[in-house]
Amino acid sequence: xxxxxRSFLGIEPATNPIAVTSLEDTLLRSSRFTQETGIPxxxxxxxxxxxxxxxxxxxxxxxxxxxxxxxxxxHPLMWLPDRLAAPVSVENPTTExxxxxxxxxxxxxxxxxxxxxxxxxxxxxxxxRLEDYAGVPIHPYDKDExxxxxxxxxxxxxSATYILRPADGRDTGTLLPIYNQAEGTWLDxxxxxxxxxxxxxxxxxxxxxxxGMPDEALDSLNLDTYLLAGDRDPNxxxxxxxxxxxxxxxxGEVDGTLFMDTIIDTAHMSTLSDLSxxxxxxxxxxxxxxxxxxxxxxxxxxxxxxxxxLPHGGKLFTEIDAAFQEALTESEPVETLTRIQGMxxxxxxxxxxxxxxxxxxxxxLLRDTMIELLGLLHV
Numbered sequence: 001x002x003x004x005x006r007s008f009l010g011i012e013p014a015t016n017p018i019a020v021t022s023l024e025d026t027l028l029r030s031s032r033f034t035q036e037t038g039i040p041x042x043x044x045x046x047x048x049x050x051x052x053x054x055x056x057x058x059x060x061x062x063x064x065x066x067x068x069x070x071x072x073x074x075h076p077l078m079w080l081p082d083r084l085a086a087p088v089s090v091e092n093p094t095t096e097x098x099x100x101x102x103x104x105x106x107x108x109x110x111x112x113x114x115x116x117x118x119x120x121x122x123x124x125x126x127x128x129r130l131e132d133y134a135g136v137p138i139h140p141y142d143k144d145e146x147x148x149x150x151x152x153x154x155x156x157x158x159s160a161t162y163i164l165r166p167a168d169g170r171d172t173g174t175l176l177p178i179y180n181q182a183e184g185t186w187l188d189x190x191x192x193x194x195x196x197x198x199x200x201x202x203x204x205x206x207x208x209x210x211x212g213m214p215d216e217a218l219d220s221l222n223l224d225t226y227l228l229a230g231d232r233d234p235n236x237x238x239x240x241x242x243x244x245x246x247x248x249x250x251x252g253e254v255d256g257t258l259f260m261d262t263i264i265d266t267a268h269m270s271t272l273s274d275l276s277x278x279x280x281x282x283x284x285x286x287x288x289x290x291x292x293x294x295x296x297x298x299x300x301x302x303x304x305x306x307x308x309x310l311p312h313g314g315k316l317f318t319e320i321d322a323a324f325q326e327a328l329t330e331s332e333p334v335e336t337l338t339r340i341q342g343m344x345x346x347x348x349x350x351x352x353x354x355x356x357x358x359x360x361x362x363x364x365l366l367r368d369t370m371i372e373l374l375g376l377l378h379v
Contacts, residue, residue: 001192003176005185008075009033009052013184017111020267021048023274023307029053037072047104048307049267050111052077057085063210070206074188074197076114076178081224083234084110090242104264104309105241113237114178117227119167123377126167128175128229131240133162163372170230178226187226193217240365259361265354268309272348275304276341283334294328297337301328308347316347 009029021029026048033053034041043066044053054077058065068078087101101109119126142150167175178187188197194217196202209215228234241260278300286293301324310317323340327333 001173002194004188004191005180005183006074006188007184008186009036011051011184013182015051015181015184017052017115017179017181018050018108018263020263020270021051023048023271023303026307027303036069037075037078038069039066039072045103045107046306047107047267048271049104049264050107052111054107054110055080063212068210070203070210071197073206073210074190076187076189076223079189079221079223080110081222081227083224084113088238090238102264104267105260108260108263109237109241111179112240113227115181116237117229118175118177119171122373125377126171127164127373128167128171128232129164129236130162130229130232131236132233133239133243163369164376165231166376174226175229176226178223189221189223190218193221259365262354262358262361264309265351266358268307269348269351269355271307271309272344272351275300275308276344276348278303279337279341279344283337286334286337290331293333297324297327297333300324310347316343319343 009032026046029051030041030044030046030053033039033044037055039055043056045056046053055064055066055068057080064078072078087103087106089098089100091098116129119128121127144150176187180186190197190202190206195205197206205215206218209218224234233239241263242258278296282293282296282300284293285296301321304320304324305312308317310320320340320343323336323343327336327340330336
């Protein structure tokens, strides 16, 4: 089976798939994605919470639900299996209710799974992530002499968790890195069955297949062949993100948080900070040319609406949007823009706690993983 990896959107080696990106980088990658794939912006999911736009899959009689250039069909995002092709309903342990993933949450889950399904190397051995916490007890808190909670050394009972397992023969030749983080490259999917979309013949073959012509090799492609590990829950990435992480060490009444919530809130905090900087640029432009300043303000408003994370129709969103409207009609809008900046930063400061929780979540996840690794290595 031939295997090839290719660069995409200028992603650099070692780029984390769910590291928060700047709003500017997010927009640049979004624009480049639509240019390279032919998929319109209205049919992709974009967020600073993850590093690459994701096509929106929907029921269709065609091979794909969106117009796509045949030469772009090499990319794994064009071949997502059904279980990764749409947001799903998840249980929220903080409310004990089920709710549908947001588009941003869905994107985080997909990007993480594509980057982490394959075995990884540690201590000269290969390991497969499981993230299996089903039925695993959480360590109870002890009390110190003042009656305050003492955070346990491990959140989940390490004798019962199954965060990972050694890789074995079941995984050899089947689990492939879909996104190779070390190189910043992606698996060329049709190349696995001998279709090279970098050649004229390969492009024409893909074009014919997209319009409905049968092709045994392309018909056989199923990305889950390279994603699903033996004895691993197909929803393993959901298990990672939609479970409580004990964060009482942060103080106050914070006993736990969903890892996913901290990722999304951190992205929104970063976005609001970026928007505040853009408004500073708008104010500078106002002093040179009022129309240029208004154009930049309007651009900032569009991205506030799309990426701030504030609920549309909510009190704060409505207040900020009305202030933008004032700034776009005033002859002296600098004071109003400064007021909007203040509202942005007020929300960003409120989200700063979540950013701290995000870092603590990462530390907790790393600690729990190391505890299990050392146990499996009998160290």
